[in-house]
Amino acid sequence: MYYAGVDIGGKNIKMGIVDDFGSVVYSMTYKTQYERGYDAILLELISNVKQMCSEAGFDFEELCGIGIGVPGIVNSGAGLVMSCANLNWKGVDLAGDVTNLTGRPCRVCNDANCAALGEQRFGSGKNFKNIVFITLGTGIGSGIIIDGKLFEGLGCAGAEAGHMGIMVESEDKCRCGNKGCWEDYISAQAFVAQTEAAIRQNPNGILADICKDGISGKSAFIAAKQGDTVAKGVIDKYIGYVTYGLISLTNILHPQAFVLGGGIANEGATLILPIKSMLNDYIDNNGFYPYVDVVGASLGNDAGFMGAAALVM
Amino acid sequence: MYYAGVDIGGKNIKMGIVDDFGSVVYSMTYKTQYERGYDAILLELISNVKQMCSEAGFDFEELCGIGIGVPGIVNSGAGLVMSCANLNWKGVDLAGDVTNLTGRPCRVCNDANCAALGEQRFGSGKNFKNIVFITLGTGIGSGIIIDGKLFEGLGCAGAEAGHMGIMVESEDKCRCGNKGCWEDYISAQAFVAQTEAAIRQNPNGILADICKDGISGKSAFIAAKQGDTVAKGVIDKYIGYVTYGLISLTNILHPQAFVLGGGIANEGATLILPIKSMLNDYIDNNGFYPYVDVVGASLGNDAGFMGAAALVM
Numbered sequence: 150m151y152y153a154g155v156d157i158g159g160k161n162i163k164m165g166i167v168d169d170f171g172s173v174v175y176s177m178t179y180k181t182q183y184e185r186g187y188d189a190i191l192l193e194l195i196s197n198v199k200q201m202c203s204e205a206g207f208d209f210e211e212l213c214g215i216g217i218g219v220p221g222i223v224n225s226g227a228g229l230v231m232s233c234a235n236l237n238w239k240g241v242d243l244a245g246d247v248t249n250l251t252g253r254p255c256r257v258c259n260d261a262n263c264a265a266l267g268e269q270r271f272g273s274g275k276n277f278k279n280i281v282f283i284t285l286g287t288g289i290g291s292g293i294i295i296d297g298k299l300f301e302g303l304g305c306a307g308a309e310a311g312h313m314g315i316m317v318e319s320e321d322k323c324r325c326g327n328k329g330c331w332e333d334y335i336s337a338q339a340f341v342a343q344t345e346a347a348i349r350q351n352p353n354g355i356l357a358d359i360c361k362d363g364i365s366g367k368s369a370f371i372a373a374k375q376g377d378t379v380a381k382g383v384i385d386k387y388i389g390y391v392t393y394g395l396i397s398l399t400n401i402l403h404p405q406a407f408v409l410g411g412g413i414a415n416e417g418a419t420l421i422l423p424i425k426s427m428l429n430d431y432i433d434n435n436g437f438y439p440y441v442d443v444v445g446a447s448l449g450n451d452a453g454f455m456g457a458a459a460l461v462m
Numbered sequence: 463m464y465y466a467g468v469d470i471g472g473k474n475i476k477m478g479i480v481d482d483f484g485s486v487v488y489s490m491t492y493k494t495q496y497e498r499g500y501d502a503i504l505l506e507l508i509s510n511v512k513q514m515c516s517e518a519g520f521d522f523e524e525l526c527g528i529g530i531g532v533p534g535i536v537n538s539g540a541g542l543v544m545s546c547a548n549l550n551w552k553g554v555d556l557a558g559d560v561t562n563l564t565g566r567p568c569r570v571c572n573d574a575n576c577a578a579l580g581e582q583r584f585g586s587g588k589n590f591k592n593i594v595f596i597t598l599g600t601g602i603g604s605g606i607i608i609d610g611k612l613f614e615g616l617g618c619a620g621a622e623a624g625h626m627g628i629m630v631e632s633e634d635k636c637r638c639g640n641k642g643c644w645e646d647y648i649s650a651q652a653f654v655a656q657t658e659a660a661i662r663q664n665p666n667g668i669l670a671d672i673c674k675d676g677i678s679g680k681s682a683f684i685a686a687k688q689g690d691t692v693a694k695g696v697i698d699k700y701i702g703y704v705t706y707g708l709i710s711l712t713n714i715l716h717p718q719a720f721v722l723g724g725g726i727a728n729e730g731a732t733l734i735l736p737i738k739s740m741l742n743d744y745i746d747n748n749g750f751y752p753y754v755d756v757v758g759a760s761l762g763n764d765a766g767f768m769g770a771a772a773l774v775m
Contacts, residue, residue: 222750231750279616293714295613302716303592306751313710317628317647317703326747327709334630390630396640397626401606401714403615434639437535437544438619
């Protein structure tokens, strides 16, 4: 059986047809052009899903359902997008509209939750029924899977681990209104700021040299590979911040595994092994609690639409 | 139908017979005397449960089951007490032993989880299916109820919200091996230390006067009622610490309500109303997420055995 998954982003819409085994039989990506407004995006989305079915060689009527991930506040039970700043949507009945226009079942969910579900069903998390997925990207996305099912909290307002507070004495307000949020320490933006601060204090080393023409989330990793101790210090501190939050999530949820995605997680073992080791050293302290795995996400940008498809499986 | 609930503490064992409606038809409390060792405690426990049935006027054979809360690390799925420092138990098959000796079904769980279940079934949380229960006592106990069921995490190692880290730059190690744990800011012990620190800085005020003969978790509340601004400052800061953790838990779990128990929560509205208001001011920030209630626990020391009884309902 076939399912359509759609991942609506601020810039691109990625969609695919997925079968029960998680094989992507067809996929496509196109520009969101959010300025067009909701109706135009909706109609093109439906037309493209129909086209994918035809390209994949089956009738649209055979499609079992359409799942959609949206980068905003979504009430997935009601199928409503409450608010999506990137697309300028507010209170739209996306699931209802898709079903009315197509006759196919539709479910809508927050995009990070979709990606979490995608990784748990078809990616790095597929050996586990209980995972927490964290994206180390521009912002911090997160998703919680308990017993193989998305856990979203009341009004789908949970699973926002990026806004866990990790620094109660901080004076810096987060965009969410809290202070000292995890996101403000572990987002790609925060990591770049930490790299910049290290360069200001050490303006003549390898790291400063590498960043002469611009700093990115990769700069410190490149410098560290060249033996730069300043860069290594930046990375170690960052790893400490990530692990500190994972320890909290372990104490609250104790999942089987954390799946780390997003740009910075692409650094792979350099980043993930020390986090896994610090986390499990902590867990070992009391000697009775089970080991928690830490793995990199494996589906990349496909996690979102694959998880969206899983919403209707 | 009747169920026995047992709450084993380091000092006292409290037990009762509870019916399906949460009415306690008989209860008793006696000294644990943990030095006697596991076997003696086990045999007396069974004998007392039998006695309660007889006092309550029904045959022990009619008892539907026995639930037991233990202050330690419990694998509730297996019925094993992995470790309990207060009782000096390690790896005992409590549920198996009770069932073998009595023929009645038995389930065992961590005591804070039992108390959480008790409050959700029969206490302040009974209007909610999703709560987080926090005890502001000597240590911080916590329990998570999702869809009316205890959530314990892998190996029952979750629901330890007291060891959420809220101060990543802290140098103070917690007993768990982490640093800057929530418990170290909001336990009764921490609150007393915060009161002491305020007195050292203000040795001549009302608060200092009240504490001349000893400080407790109540001292600051007594002084604040007399208009002391130093004490009010201590309480405000403490309320900030509590709320900071509740904000994190809201972002992760978004329950319908937090139920606060333990000694400090006995201060009632003085403590709970400002926490509720701060938490919901934060939630209101984004305008789409649902209100979270904050209520005081209502079962006091009975929550543990009542929740233990609920384990076998």
